[in-house]
Every structure is written in C-alpha cells, then in structure tokens.
Amino acid sequence: MHNTAQLQQRIIEGLKEIDMPEFPQNLYEPIKYLLQIGGKRIRPLLTLLAADLFSVDDTDNALPAALAVELFHNFSLMHDDIMDNAPLRRGQQTVHEKWNPNVAILSGDNLLIMAYRQLAKCPPEKLPQLLEAFNTMATEVCEGQQLDMDFENMASVGIDDYLRMIRLKTSVLLGTALKMGAILGNADDNDAQHLYDFGVNVGLAFQLQDDILDVYGDPAQFGKQRGGDILANKKTYLLIKALETAGTDIRPELDRWLATDGPAEAKVNAVTVLYDRLGVRQAAELAKQRYIEQAYAALDAIGVHTTRKTPLRTLAQTLLNRTS
Amino acid sequence: MHNTAQLQQRIIEGLKEIDMPEFPQNLYEPIKYLLQIGGKRIRPLLTLLAADLFSVDDTDNALPAALAVELFHNFSLMHDDIMDNAPLRRGQQTVHEKWNPNVAILSGDNLLIMAYRQLAKCPPEKLPQLLEAFNTMATEVCEGQQLDMDFENMASVGIDDYLRMIRLKTSVLLGTALKMGAILGNADDNDAQHLYDFGVNVGLAFQLQDDILDVYGDPAQFGKQRGGDILANKKTYLLIKALETAGTDIRPELDRWLATDGPAEAKVNAVTVLYDRLGVRQAAELAKQRYIEQAYAALDAIGVHTTRKTPLRTLAQTLLNRTS
Structure with missing residues (x-):
C-alpha cells in the first residue's frame, strides 16, 4: 500500500x-x-x-x-x-x-x-x-x-x-472515481458497487454540508462570503426545506425576503433567523448524517481488512468535517 | 457486400x-x-x-x-x-x-x-x-x-x-471514419492508412470545391447565396491566393473591397472580377485536382480487388462533382 x-x-x-x-x-x-x-x-x-x-x-x-x-x-x-x-x-x-x-x-x-x-x-x-x-x-x-x-x-x-x-451533478463522479479504481484493482463487482455507494453517499453528505456552511460556516475558514446562496435565492436543501415547512406565520416573511435584493447583510441575517425558527439546519444535518452512515456502511461491507480502509475513511472524515 | x-x-x-x-x-x-x-x-x-x-x-x-x-x-x-x-x-x-x-x-x-x-x-x-x-x-x-x-x-x-x-477541421474526420471501418474490417495497417489518406484527400478536395462553389457555383444547385464568403471576407483558398498573388495593379482595389461592407452584389461581382484576373479559380481547381489524384492513388493502393472499391469511388465522385 x-x-x-x-x-x-x-x-x-x-x-x-x-x-x-x-x-x-x-x-x-x-x-x-x-x-x-x-x-x-x-x-x-x-x-x-x-x-x-x-x-x-x-x-x-x-x-x-x-x-x-x-x-x-x-x-x-x-x-x-x-x-x-x-x-x-x-x-x-x-x-x-x-x-x-x-x-x-x-x-x-x-x-x-x-x-x-x-x-x-x-x-x-x-x-x-x-x-x-x-x-x-x-x-x-x-x-x-x-x-x-x-x-x-x-x-x-x-x-x-x-x-x-446533486447526486447526478456532483456525487456520481466521486462514486465513479472510486469504482474505476476498484475495477483496476480487480475488485469483484460487489465490492466495486460498495465503493461506488460509499463515494456517492460521501458526495451527497458533502453537498449538504456545503449548503449548511454557506449559512452557518465560519467565512474565514470556508473561504466564501457568508450567505452567498441566500443572496442568490439559490434553491439549496435549506431553502427548499424552509419553503416546504414554513406555515402561514413564516412563509409571507420568507417570500418577502426572496423577492428583495437586499440590503445584503439584512437579507442574509433575516433569512438565517427564519431558517433557525424552522429548524432547517437540523434537518440538513440529519440528512447529512444519514448519508454519512450509509457511506460508512458501504465501506464496511467491502471484503477487505478494515485497516486497509483507513486512508479512505480518513479522507472522508477530512472532507466531511471541514469547519465543524 | x-x-x-x-x-x-x-x-x-x-x-x-x-x-x-x-x-x-x-x-x-x-x-x-x-x-x-x-x-x-x-x-x-x-x-x-x-x-x-x-x-x-x-x-x-x-x-x-x-x-x-x-x-x-x-x-x-x-x-x-x-x-x-x-x-x-x-x-x-x-x-x-x-x-x-x-x-x-x-x-x-x-x-x-x-x-x-x-x-x-x-x-x-x-x-x-x-x-x-x-x-x-x-x-x-x-x-x-x-x-x-x-x-x-x-x-x-x-x-x-x-x-x-481545413485538414484538421474537416478532412481528418472523413479519413478517420474510413480508418475505423478498416480497423473493424480487419484491414492490415497499410490498407487502413491508405483508406485514411483517401478520406483526408477527398476531404481537402471537397473543401476547396466548397470555396470555389461559393463564388462560381450555381446558387440554385449549391443551396447557398452566391458570394457569402466574399461578403464575410472569409479567408478561403481563393482570397488567400488572391492576396498572395495580387500585384500593385490589383492589390489596392482588392484591399478597398475588403474594407467595404457592400453593396453586396457590387462587392461580390467586383471581387469575382479580380479573382478572374488573378486566375485564382484555376489555382484552386488545380489544387483540388491534385488532392483528387492523391485520393485515388491511395484508393488504388489498397490490396483489395478493384470492383470492391466501386462504392467508395462512386461516393467520392458524387461528393466532388456537385455542380460541375
């Protein structure tokens, strides 16, 4: 190795x-x-x-x-x-x-x-x-x-x-990168598929984390302006969840902010408060966690001694704990 | 067959x-x-x-x-x-x-x-x-x-x-289309190469013919407006040859037309007259003929009975005699 x-x-x-x-x-x-x-x-x-x-x-x-x-x-x-x-x-x-x-x-x-x-x-x-x-x-x-x-x-x-x-746009590439390595390493079809599933689930978790970090990350560490997705009205997991769950008490205010262009800081702060009230961060963290578990379950299922899997596990941990 | x-x-x-x-x-x-x-x-x-x-x-x-x-x-x-x-x-x-x-x-x-x-x-x-x-x-x-x-x-x-x-942009695709067929037909490397050369040379001849037809073709048969390349100052074989060969008697007039946008018919007619005076059509026809000869020489070199080559020869003839 x-x-x-x-x-x-x-x-x-x-x-x-x-x-x-x-x-x-x-x-x-x-x-x-x-x-x-x-x-x-x-x-x-x-x-x-x-x-x-x-x-x-x-x-x-x-x-x-x-x-x-x-x-x-x-x-x-x-x-x-x-x-x-x-x-x-x-x-x-x-x-x-x-x-x-x-x-x-x-x-x-x-x-x-x-x-x-x-x-x-x-x-x-x-x-x-x-x-x-x-x-x-x-x-x-x-x-x-x-x-x-x-x-x-x-x-x-x-x-x-x-x-x-997001599975199509970003995650299947991670899964396929792994699967191709498995094919070249003469893995059997089951193991190649497990490795693919590991990659896809890591990818999904990573993308949800990206959505979360845009709003809740430390801009200094994350390297992007906080709330960029909010300012662009980008349909992230957080916004979609918020729109799905907001009742008549919150939805009008959310819609109002979506219809305005700024001021930037006010919009980011206000939408963040609405996200907090709706608990969409927790929902996203939960979904992320579910993908992480599926990823590790797939990795565990591969018929190779667990110590050999350490580099992949470590890499996934690095990717999935960027600022938390 | x-x-x-x-x-x-x-x-x-x-x-x-x-x-x-x-x-x-x-x-x-x-x-x-x-x-x-x-x-x-x-x-x-x-x-x-x-x-x-x-x-x-x-x-x-x-x-x-x-x-x-x-x-x-x-x-x-x-x-x-x-x-x-x-x-x-x-x-x-x-x-x-x-x-x-x-x-x-x-x-x-x-x-x-x-x-x-x-x-x-x-x-x-x-x-x-x-x-x-x-x-x-x-x-x-x-x-x-x-x-x-x-x-x-x-x-x-x-x-x-x-x-x-033009070799890169259009001709190698014809050559490669043929070469791939040769590979699948279990041709030996020499024959595959001959067929590739046939295709590339047909492609070059075809492109020169295209340049010629833009100016000298029958618009009804050619399906395009006559002189489109002239109006766009497109650097075709004809224009490049004209610029290379025009002496002080013709060059200033050619440059003047290149610098004007129209009127369209006047520009096409005037540039055509200059092309005629410079004999660039003949130069292009000669170059086209040279590629056709190289194409047929390559086809002849293929180690297959000549009657089997008839469909390819016929296709090339169809392509290279569109309106002449």
Missing part, C-alpha cells in the same frame, strides 16, 4: 506529464491555466486509493484513469462556469472571463477528449468496463447540470428533486 | 435506435432536433463502406463506430455554430438560436459523450485501436476549429496554414 501523500504526489506529477502542445495556443493555454490553479485533486486520489485498497502494487496502472477523472472534472468546471456566468474559480478568473466564452467552449471540449485519451491508456482488458462506468457518469453529470439550470427557472423544487440533482 | 442504399438505410435506423431519454428535456430535445434535421450521413456511410470493403458480413459490427462518427460530427456542428454565431444549420434554426447558448453547450457535451457510448459498444479487442484513431481525430478537429477562429483575427494567413486548418 501507498500512503495518501505519495499518491497525491503521483497525481501532481501525472498531471504535469500530460502531453500539452504549445499550439494552437488559445486551445491549450486555458487548459494549462485551469489545471494549474489547482484544487485538491480529491477525485483522482479516490481512484488511486480505491485501486490501492485491492492491492495494486503498481500505482501507474491506475494513474491514467485517475487523470481521466481529474480532466473530466476540470472540463465540467470550465463549461459550468460559462453556463453559470461565474467570474471566479478558486479565487482566479474563470477561463471564459480571462479569454472569452468561445475559447472556454472549445478548450473544454478538448479537455473532455483529453480525459478519454487518458482512459484509452488503461489496460485493454479493463477498457470496456471502465468506459461503461465513465460514460454513464459523464452523461449523468450533464443531466445534473441541466436539472440545476432548470431549477433556477422553476417556481418550486422538491427535496427529492434536489437530492436527485 | 452491401449496396450503398442498404447501408444508408441501416444508418438511419441506427440513429433512431439510439437511446434518447425524455428527461431532462432541455438536454435531449436539442440532440433529437439536430439529428433529425438531417444531413447526408456521409461520414457514417464511409465507416460502413470501409468495413464492407474488407468483407465484414455483419454490418451491425461496424454500426456503433459509424454512429459514433455521426454523433461526433453533430457535436462539433452544435458547438461550432455557437462559436460562429450561425443562425441557421441545414436551413433550420441552430440549437443556440432555438434554445440558448447554454443549452447548446451542454447538449453538445452530451452528444460527444454519446459518441463515446457508441464507441464502447464496438468489439472489445478493437477498442484500443478505435479509441486511438477517434481521440486523435477529435483533438485535431478542435485544433482546426481553433485555427479557423484564430485566422479571423489575423491580418494575413498563408496557403499552407489554410490547408493545415
């Missing part, structure tokens, strides 16, 4: 080793730019940790699949940022801002193709299974992004629709 | 059989829309004809690769139309016009992923070779589109740069 730091190092090296032509500059510079402004490289790490869980001695065997996952993730960021009209990504200008939307469309396309180029480097006998897992995930991520955009224009969204959307 | 009409029918059926979920509607409706407004399905036909050339009895063996090629082509159309700000495609509204650019970005992404889903259905033992061919082509097509956009903002473009651009 390798330790997590070694694997992270291998991912960083692997990303640097990806063939990146100088020309055409407007096609490749944006890709280099987005890849080098970083991120935590959690997803490729999941692939390598999963392969390692089932005793792959040679990490290089799983590295192309891990890099495919990271390239795919960056492809979806580059295109989502255009669609979401986002000015910043990881504190830096987004590609469509720094260049223009056309450059971001085409470089994003090429990033997706580069992901498949990495996949094609995987052992041939594993290719059909890996492609099946990757393609299913890739389409689901598109479906999730479409639902997310659709929700913006819908008067009301249910909790189940919301959970379905 | 199958005849061309049978294979075309199989492609149309195959496209209808592609799994197309109802939901999310905004993700899949644009894909159905673009696929059903048609096109001649030349590229997937090339894949099936190539497989058939080397005696694949079961066309269904090559069908997924053929569909992958057609889906990829439609992906690139959907995204190129956004970048080119094109209002119409095959006489119908483009997806970004009928819906919006975000829908066209995401549906296009999903089309590309759907192309890979088809690829994944190919015989597993062929997958590595097919992926290698497809991925190389896919990146090249992105590079070609980037060069095409770059050229718009460049004061001067050389003929070699232009030929390189």
